[in-house]
Amino acid sequence: MPKQSFKQATLKELSAIVKLSQSTVSRIVNGEGDKYRIARETQQRVLHAAALHGYTANTVARSLRQKRTYTVGVIVPEISEGYSTAVLGGVEEELLKDGYFYFVVSHRHRPDLLKGYPRMMLARAVEGIIAVDTLMNEDLPVPVVSVSGHKHRQGVINIELDHGQAAHLALSHLKTLGHKQIAFIKGQTFSSDTDRRWRAIVDEAKALDILIDPQLVAQLQGQAPGPAPGFEAARQLLQTGRPFTAIFAFNDVTAMGAIQALREASLRVPKDVSVIGFDDVPAASLNNPPLTTIRQPLRDMGQTAASTLLGLIRDDMSLPHPASITVYPKLIVRKSTAHVASLTANVAD
Amino acid sequence: MPKQSFKQATLKELSAIVKLSQSTVSRIVNGEGDKYRIARETQQRVLHAAALHGYTANTVARSLRQKRTYTVGVIVPEISEGYSTAVLGGVEEELLKDGYFYFVVSHRHRPDLLKGYPRMMLARAVEGIIAVDTLMNEDLPVPVVSVSGHKHRQGVINIELDHGQAAHLALSHLKTLGHKQIAFIKGQTFSSDTDRRWRAIVDEAKALDILIDPQLVAQLQGQAPGPAPGFEAARQLLQTGRPFTAIFAFNDVTAMGAIQALREASLRVPKDVSVIGFDDVPAASLNNPPLTTIRQPLRDMGQTAASTLLGLIRDDMSLPHPASITVYPKLIVRKSTAHVASLTANVAD
DNA sequence: CTGAAAGCGCTTACAG
DNA sequence: CTGAAAGCGCTTACAG
Numbered sequence: 001m002p003k004q005s006f007k008q009a010t011l012k013e014l015s016a017i018v019k020l021s022q023s024t025v026s027r028i029v030n031g032e033g034d035k036y037r038i039a040r041e042t043q044q045r046v047l048h049a050a051a052l053h054g055y056t057a058n059t060v061a062r063s064l065r066q067k068r069t070y071t072v073g074v075i076v077p078e079i080s081e082g083y084s085t086a087v088l089g090g091v092e093e094e095l096l097k098d099g100y101f102y103f104v105v106s107h108r109h110r111p112d113l114l115k116g117y118p119r120m121m122l123a124r125a126v127e128g129i130i131a132v133d134t135l136m137n138e139d140l141p142v143p144v145v146s147v148s149g150h151k152h153r154q155g156v157i158n159i160e161l162d163h164g165q166a167a168h169l170a171l172s173h174l175k176t177l178g179h180k181q182i183a184f185i186k187g188q189t190f191s192s193d194t195d196r197r198w199r200a201i202v203d204e205a206k207a208l209d210i211l212i213d214p215q216l217v218a219q220l221q222g223q224a225p226g227p228a229p230g231f232e233a234a235r236q237l238l239q240t241g242r243p244f245t246a247i248f249a250f251n252d253v254t255a256m257g258a259i260q261a262l263r264e265a266s267l268r269v270p271k272d273v274s275v276i277g278f279d280d281v282p283a284a285s286l287n288n289p290p291l292t293t294i295r296q297p298l299r300d301m302g303q304t305a306a307s308t309l310l311g312l313i314r315d316d317m318s319l320p321h322p323a324s325i326t327v328y329p330k331l332i333v334r335k336s337t338a339h340v341a342s343l344t345a346n347v348a349d
Numbered sequence: 350m351p352k353q354s355f356k357q358a359t360l361k362e363l364s365a366i367v368k369l370s371q372s373t374v375s376r377i378v379n380g381e382g383d384k385y386r387i388a389r390e391t392q393q394r395v396l397h398a399a400a401l402h403g404y405t406a407n408t409v410a411r412s413l414r415q416k417r418t419y420t421v422g423v424i425v426p427e428i429s430e431g432y433s434t435a436v437l438g439g440v441e442e443e444l445l446k447d448g449y450f451y452f453v454v455s456h457r458h459r460p461d462l463l464k465g466y467p468r469m470m471l472a473r474a475v476e477g478i479i480a481v482d483t484l485m486n487e488d489l490p491v492p493v494v495s496v497s498g499h500k501h502r503q504g505v506i507n508i509e510l511d512h513g514q515a516a517h518l519a520l521s522h523l524k525t526l527g528h529k530q531i532a533f534i535k536g537q538t539f540s541s542d543t544d545r546r547w548r549a550i551v552d553e554a555k556a557l558d559i560l561i562d563p564q565l566v567a568q569l570q571g572q573a574p575g576p577a578p579g580f581e582a583a584r585q586l587l588q589t590g591r592p593f594t595a596i597f598a599f600n601d602v603t604a605m606g607a608i609q610a611l612r613e614a615s616l617r618v619p620k621d622v623s624v625i626g627f628d629d630v631p632a633a634s635l636n637n638p639p640l641t642t643i644r645q646p647l648r649d650m651g652q653t654a655a656s657t658l659l660g661l662i663r664d665d666m667s668l669p670h671p672a673s674i675t676v677y678p679k680l681i682v683r684k685s686t687a688h689v690a691s692l693t694a695n696v697a698d
Numbered sequence: 699c700t701g702a703a704a705g706c707g708c709t710t711a712c713a714g
Numbered sequence: 715c716t717g718a719a720a721g722c723g724c725t726t727a728c729a730g
Binding site for chain 2: 056057058059060061063064069078079080081082085086088089092096101102103104105106119120121122123124125141226227253256282283286287288289299
């Protein structure tokens with residue numbers, strides 16, 4: 001089959017050249033020369049020869065021997081999508097700083113991939129796994145850190161948003177603007193954040209004396225990414241004929257879809273209906289109107305996930321570690337929410 | 350779902366269990382049972398045991414032995430960004446289909462990373478590299494496929510857009526709408542597509558009898574991702590005081606930034622000024638107004654890059670292969686362009 | 699300080 | 715048809 005056009009020098013060859021054993025050369029090129037009290041002169045000579053012949057240790061052989069690959073696996077629902085990639089940015093930064101590389105796979109909610117990918121990554125000997133917005137159903141023999149809404153589970157550290165705080169930020173913002181009839185779009189059932197977020201909303205609504213009309217609660221259907229499910233959910237909300245002056249959407253892309261549906265129904269945002277999103281993906285500020293939203297510190301969450309995972313790998317999970325790490329949301333007020341104008345704005349007649 | 354954990358069994362253990370040699374078991378699990386005429390019954394028994402014990406060959410060991418890693422490296426400018434991730438989606442699909450995994454690194458235009466990452470990936474024994482919108486300056490000992498605007502170079506296959514066609518689509522669309530005074534926003538100098546695209550525009554403008562006013566040509570500055578550079582460029586265009594009725598932006602995000610600048614100057618899009626983007630990233634259709642744009646088949650380009658690279662890896666680059674593969678753009682007409690209203694719309698008076 | 703040797707977990711040429 | 719054995723390129727316990 002394929003043969004390398006360019007043959008890398010091996011340890012064996014290099015040792016023959018410098019007339020030393022592989023052991024000694026290995027120690028020197030790995031910077032352990034002093035530790036083994038190898039004469040400085042010898043070290044220089046070897047290092048020079050190594051540079052001359054372009055020697056770099058074959059990481060595959062090293063991995064096999066050390067049983068360390070300096071590689072982690074990252075599993076996301078969808079790679080072509082703002083949420084995951086924002087997290088990935090943080091993950092990458094932190095990982096590469098420590099000499100780790102990562103594989104990425106996206107399962108697109110396909111059960112076979114959800115099950116197969118962790119296993120494939122394990123076969124690739126990843127030292128740990130980061131699951132982004134993905135529920136891992138099996139116990140894995142490596143440390144797992146999960147970003148967003150993982151169920152609590154032995155051995156999985158979850159980086160999670162303070163959903164109570166998020167619900168508080170969003171609902172009190174809406175309440176301050178005078179909104180009393182608020183519609184909600186919940187996440188898809190498969191999304192790991194859906195339940196937790198919803199419960200936080202219910203609790204917070206109670207605390208703020210906001211009534212949730214069950215008819216004004218829609219749920220995202222299907223697993224298409226993008227704004228389409230949000231568009232559909234908003235249409236469904238509109239069809240109930242019940243009045244509402246604001247929508248709290250599960251995420252930004254849903255909010256964008258909902259705004260389109262509202263427009264089609266000749267409702268202006270935010271004049272007739274306010275819409276608040278969630279996440280603050282890059283597109284949120286570019287939207288028209290720019291989205292008021294609850295920001296998740298996605299990049300930070302990625303960084304935290306990576307550094308936490310690296311810690312677990314180093315400590316072999318033996319030290320005590322938290323079951324979860326909570327990060328805080330922030331209310332970003334832009335133009336998609338405004339003071340309520342009329343409680344019956346969206347009623348046709 | 351039942352809980353189960355994958356303890357990686359080794360070939361040695363599995364062979365002990367089924368009481369066969371490692372050779373035989375290896376052949377069976379690699380699907381070569383028939384080739385070696387191993388009794389079907391035996392094969393069944395082994396496969397069953399393998400499944401039961403969750404045996405998967407350790408790819409590190411296999412890689413060392415076969416001198417194949419089934420891994421490629423992908424280098425992109427920025428991972429948290431629509432263009433690269435759209436391409437990545439296609440790359441992933443194609444690669445995983447063939448059992449390949451990939452490492453991703455993002456250089457963010459930092460010269461040290463641009464230089465260091467390819468080396469690091471090589472040390473990881475990647476069998477090939479895909480460069481997305483990134484100019485690779487060194488000769489690499491593995492096949493390289495580049496997506497977008499790579500300079501022609503020995504041993505690098507470039508997946509490139511037909512820029513002539515793209516320019517034709519955009520300019521003739523604008524011309525049909527009556528636009529004669531068109532402003533342009535060129536890409537940053539570091540972007541590998543900038544030059545080629547601009548030359549195509551100049552040629553096509555000539556062919557269509559469209560005059561390019563050098564004063565109405567701005568260039569994206571700085572390396573910030575997002576709409577800010579486009580915003581600045583449009584402001585600069587406005588400050589010239591020269592009349593124009595349309596802007597052809599380097600990409601969609603730039604177009605969005607430009608639209609914001611236009612709005613701040615109380616110019617309506619598309620009523621006063623038409624704006625056409627490039628790429629058709631997911632956010633383009635979500636924009637308000639939804640962007641008219643030149644679509645690049647990004648996902649396809651990723652798939653093509655991956656399958657081409659796999660071909661090169663298999664054939665050891667010995668077979669003749671093309672220097673580049675051209676893909677075609679498509680005009681997507683949405684709401685950011687319209688028939689020209691008045692040639693002096695943007696002149697303050 | 700330095701080296702000989704074992705061994706990581708596979709695949710595969712070779713032999714029977 | 716099946717297995718014993720070599721070996722991929724390293725690292726590292728062990729010995730001197």
